[in-house]
Amino acid sequence: MLGFACICNTLKESGRFKAVTVKTLLKLSEEEQEKKLRAAAVDNLYNSLQILKWCKENNILMYRFSSDLIPLATYAAHWHWWEDADIQNMCSKIKDFVQESGIRISLHPDQFCVLNSDKPDVVQNSIKHLEYLNKLSNMLGNQILILHTGSKAGGKQQAMQRFIDNFKLLPKDIQSKLCLENDDKSFGVSDVLYICETLGIPMIFDIHHYNCLNEEENLWDLRQRILDTWKGRRPKMHLSSGKASFTDRHHGDYINDADYESALKFAGEDFDIMLECKQKELALLRIREKYPDRT
DNA sequence: CTCGGTCAAGGATAC
DNA sequence: GTATCCTTGACCGAG
Numbered sequence: 001m002l003g004f005a006c007i008c009n010t011l012k013e014s015g016r017f018k019a020v021t022v023k024t025l026l027k028l029s030e031e032e033q034e035k036k037l038r039a040a041a042v043d044n045l046y047n048s049l050q051i052l053k054w055c056k057e058n059n060i061l062m063y064r065f066s067s068d069l070i071p072l073a074t075y076a077a078h079w080h081w082w083e084d085a086d087i088q089n090m091c092s093k094i095k096d097f098v099q100e101s102g103i104r105i106s107l108h109p110d111q112f113c114v115l116n117s118d119k120p121d122v123v124q125n126s127i128k129h130l131e132y133l134n135k136l137s138n139m140l141g142n143q144i145l146i147l148h149t150g151s152k153a154g155g156k157q158q159a160m161q162r163f164i165d166n167f168k169l170l171p172k173d174i175q176s177k178l179c180l181e182n183d184d185k186s187f188g189v190s191d192v193l194y195i196c197e198t199l200g201i202p203m204i205f206d207i208h209h210y211n212c213l214n215e216e217e218n219l220w221d222l223r224q225r226i227l228d229t230w231k232g233r234r235p236k237m238h239l240s241s242g243k244a245s246f247t248d249r250h251h252g253d254y255i256n257d258a259d260y261e262s263a264l265k266f267a268g269e270d271f272d273i274m275l276e277c278k279q280k281e282l283a284l285l286r287i288r289e290k291y292p293d294r295t
Numbered sequence: 296c297t298c299g300g301t302c303a304a305g306g307a308t309a310c
Numbered sequence: 311g312t313a314t315c316c317t318t319g320a321c322c323g324a325g
Contacts, residue, residue, distance in 0.1 A: 007319085016319080016320080017319090017320080018320075018321090019302090019319075019320050019321065020321085021301085021302055021303085021320090021321055021322080022302080022303060023301085023302075023321090023322085024321075024322075068319095068320095072303070074303090074304085075303060075304085110304075110305095110318090111304090111305065111306085111316095111317080111318095112303080112304040112305050112306095113304085113305090114304095114305060114306080117305075117306090119305090122304085122305065125303090125304065125305095126304090126305095129304080150305090150306090151305075151306060151307090152306090152307095153306080153307090185306095185307090186306095250317090
């Protein structure tokens with residue numbers, strides 16, 4: 001099964017999301033602030049639902065929500081977005097649709113969510129961010145939050161231990177949703193597998209990150225260990241192509257055939273594949289056209 | 296209206 | 311310590 005993330009180009013006006021800047025917010029009264037934030041959030045949730053409906057119509061059964069659906073969610077502390085009737089209403093519509101359509105959903109915190117930072121206030125902010133995404137997840141019926149290990153300050157081993165220690169401080173509800181993904185700069189497949197096995201959480205295998213950063217591990221040796229971290233749930237993996245070259249960390253617009261084929265080979269019958277490329281659903285449709293039997 | 300500098304949030308690096 | 315880049319897509323003020 002293939003999926004894509006966030007933006008849907010095809011839907012034009014309802015395929016992307018609104019943001020609110022702090023600068024703008026500070027010019028407004030508290031009442032106007034809430035009005036602006038609510039309007040953007042409701043709009044973003046509505047657009048997410050439109051995208052999900054489009055996915056269903058096009059038989060795309062996996063989608064990752066934008067993590068910015070509720071603008072400035074942890075900034076505007078006076079606004080309890082989760083208690084807002086319009087937002088609750090939109091969320092339950094999405095939750096119902098997800099349930100009846102069977103679309104597999106997930107959420108991916110932004111890069112500033114660094115659970116293993118060596119700075120205590122960054123860890124606290126990261127936990128706040130995870131609490132926001134967890135709350136939203138429960139309202140949307142999402143069970144998967146995908147995180148990177150984070151910083152390697154102080155050395156990789158220490159940084160991995162900080163991740164493990166800080167993970168244990170999280171509420172169980174968040175812990176049960178977290179999955180860890182290998183990245184392209186600091187923590188490779190072996191590192192992330194170690195953490196996942198230690199904590200008993202699923203590992204997201206990102207094949208392009210592996211191509212950019214690896215210890216020449218034999219993927220077939222690691223494959224079963226990755227599968228095992230899912231404990232019977234259906235595993236997911238990520239796929240993208242380098243923009244300028246095979247190991248360019250920048251994501252390309254589309255997926256190269258060779259990259260798709262090697263991902264397919266790795267996935268076999270066992271993994272769902274989330275596409276991470278600039279052209280989002282268009283890349284998925286292009287793959288489907290090229291490989292009609294294998295998507 | 297369009298254009299482009301700017302934007303909550305972190306990290307890594309070079310000096 | 312501080313300056314600067316990385317990196318995303320939308321905001322928003324200038325023209």
